Amino acid sequence: MEHDILIGMEVHVQLNTKSKLFCSCPTNATEPNTVICPTCLGHPGSKPVLNALALEWATKLALAIGCTIAPSVVFSRKTYFYPDLVKNFQITQYEEPLGSNGQITLDSKQLVRIKRLHVEEDPGALIHESGGTLIDYNRSGIPLCEIVTEPDMHSPAEVREFMKKLLSVVSYLGIFDQDTCVIKADANVSIKERNFQRVELKNITGFKEIERALHYEIQRQKQQEVKRETRGWNAEKGISYSLRDKESEEDYGYIVEPDLPVFEVSHDWVKEIQKKIPELSEQRAARWVRTWKIDQTDARIIAADLDVAVLFETIAKKAEPLLSSRWVRREVLRLLNDQRKELKETAFEAESLSELFNLLSQKKITDRIGQRLIEQLAERKFSPVKYVKEQNLGMVVDEEVLRKECHTAIAQNSKAVEDYKKGEEKSLQFLIGQVMRATKGKASPAVIRELLLKLLG
Ligand SMILES: [Zn+2]
Numbered sequence: 228m229e230h231d232i233l234i235g236m237e238v239h240v241q242l243n244t245k246s247k248l249f250c251s252c253p254t255n256a257t258e259p260n261t262v263i264c265p266t267c268l269g270h271p272g273s274k275p276v277l278n279a280l281a282l283e284w285a286t287k288l289a290l291a292i293g294c295t296i297a298p299s300v301v302f303s304r305k306t307y308f309y310p311d312l313v314k315n316f317q318i319t320q321y322e323e324p325l326g327s328n329g330q331i332t333l334d335s336k337q338l339v340r341i342k343r344l345h346v347e348e349d350p351g352a353l354i355h356e357s358g359g360t361l362i363d364y365n366r367s368g369i370p371l372c373e374i375v376t377e378p379d380m381h382s383p384a385e386v387r388e389f390m391k392k393l394l395s396v397v398s399y400l401g402i403f404d405q406d407t408c409v410i411k412a413d414a415n416v417s418i419k420e421r422n423f424q425r426v427e428l429k430n431i432t433g434f435k436e437i438e439r440a441l442h443y444e445i446q447r448q449k450q451q452e453v454k455r456e457t458r459g460w461n462a463e464k465g466i467s468y469s470l471r472d473k474e475s476e477e478d479y480g481y482i483v484e485p486d487l488p489v490f491e492v493s494h495d496w497v498k499e500i501q502k503k504i505p506e507l508s509e510q511r512a513a514r515w516v517r518t519w520k521i522d523q524t525d526a527r528i529i530a531a532d533l534d535v536a537v538l539f540e541t542i543a544k545k546a547e548p549l550l551s552s553r554w555v556r557r558e559v560l561r562l563l564n565d566q567r568k569e570l571k572e573t574a575f576e577a578e579s580l581s582e583l584f585n586l587l588s589q590k591k592i593t594d595r596i597g598q599r600l601i602e603q604l605a606e607r608k609f610s611p612v613k614y615v616k617e618q619n620l621g622m623v624v625d626e627e628v629l630r631k632e633c634h635t636a637i638a639q640n641s642k643a644v645e646d647y648k649k650g651e652e653k654s655l656q657f658l659i660g661q662v663m664r665a666t667k668g669k670a671s672p673a674v675i676r677e678l679l680l681k682l683l684g
Pocket residue numbers: 247250251252262263264265266267268368
């Protein structure tokens with residue numbers, strides 16, 4: 228199938244190792260320029276030493292997304308001048324990347340082919356302030372894994388899905404920490420109307436920004452002449468801007484890094500790493516479907532976010548798994564989505580949610596009260612059982628009380644009663660709503676419906 232929009236991604240994922248890629252400097256720092264040494268400052272005579280854990284984690288990721296692992300790992304120097312690059316070259320991988328020919332499958336079954344995956348060091352960070360630019364070399368030498376895709380995505384939404392899937396994999400592997408690690412992306416974008424002339428968008432940070440930048444760039448290309456170039460993204464103004472004519476990889480004058488040996492990758496070592504790969508989100512979802520018979524789509528959506536998956540699994544051991552999965556998918560995730568929040572930015576926790584779900588499955592409260600409580604549980608921790616008791620929110624089951632409310636609703640809404648008798652189903656819904664309101668949402672709509680039907684003959 229021919230597509231109108233082609234998007235390929237280059238994603239840089241920071242690996243959450245305790246020390247940098249080629250020296251023993253720690254990766255966590257609060258004050259600028261405090262975790263630096265002769266190696267990550269590129270002083271003469273300093274020599275890089277490879278962090279074995281970074282190589283192991285990158286291999287783990289490569290295997291998890293189906294890449295073939297290179298038989299040997301060779302590092303190269305990518306030469307260019309920029310103030311954040313202390314040595315005037317970056318140690319990366321060029322000719323043969325650690326991993327190649329992998330893939331990530333989108334929900335539509337569409338494949339996003341992974342061209343290459345390699346390990347490299349991060350340069351320092353430029354901090355632009357009024358009056359000048361400051362450089363923080365704490366980031367110099369931080370281990371990154373670069374993942375390059377083929378231009379297999381065709382909309383910003385597909386890119387978002389791809390990024391989410393990649394984030395899910397690195398979170399499950401435990402090699403990336405969303406609180407402390409950075410994900411940056413470059414995107415190449417081209418459209419049919421401009422003969423697929425490629426434009427590269429550089430250094431976009433954050434998922435929402437990536438989507439926003441792509442929307443903007445696609446619109447821009449539809450409206451303007453397009454030349455082969457590299458563009459930056461100004462998040463504040465919401466526009467992309469020309470940085471330079473696109474350079475090609477050959478322009479960088481790569482040479483093999485003479486201070487690092489060639490690392491032979493043995494078959495046994497790869498096998499050992501393969502064994503360490505934990506259950507990933509799709510396998511976890513499949514397990515839930517198998518053991519708890521929960522809906523496939525619900526399982527997949529809940530498992531995609533590791534934090535939500537862990538929350539759900541804890542709840543499902545204390546409350547009915549099927550009911551819990553529905554409520555987590557429909558209410559908890561909806562709320563996170565509406566408020567554009569991550570789970571950890573809310574007060575949700577397994578203890579109170581499982582209490583709530585138990586109240587629901589035992590029919591002690593109505594769904595409406597359940598929804599109201601979920602909203603409050605997002606804000607603060609409390610015991611739903613105690614709260615329902617204190618606030619008298621338990622389901623009204625006294626049929627006499629309900630019948631009385633139904634009589635009142637019928638007496639006060641003669642027009643709706645008439646309409647219903649003429650065959651308008653909507654009017655019955657209206658009457659149910661009146662009784663629900665009178666009982667403050669504490670009565671079961673199904674029971675009210677039955678009573679009303681009886682009374683209306
Ligand atoms: Zn260092």
